[in-house]
Amino acid sequence: MNELWRSRITMEPGKRGGRPCIRGMRITVYDVLSYLAGAMTVPEILADFPYLTAEDIQACFAFAAERERSMLVAVA
DSSP states (O other): OTTGGGGTEEOOTTSGGGOOEETTSSOBHHHHHHHHHTTOOHHHHHHHOTTOOHHHHHHHHHHHHHHHHHOOOOOO
16 A cells, blocks of 8 residues: 555645645544544544444555655654
């Protein structure tokens, strides 16, 4: 899924402040990752948000990994 997240994660200036959203909806990558960090499971998220798919959640992981990979870190 290296580049497949690009078809699922969208950024629109007028939607959620331009934050990365899933398929143009108003749920952000941050929302999904926060639910996971708060101990929700993927099946629980999918049950609470039936318009999301497992591929959408995987795209959030791939997007976050790509963003982390491309971060520049200043070393003192």
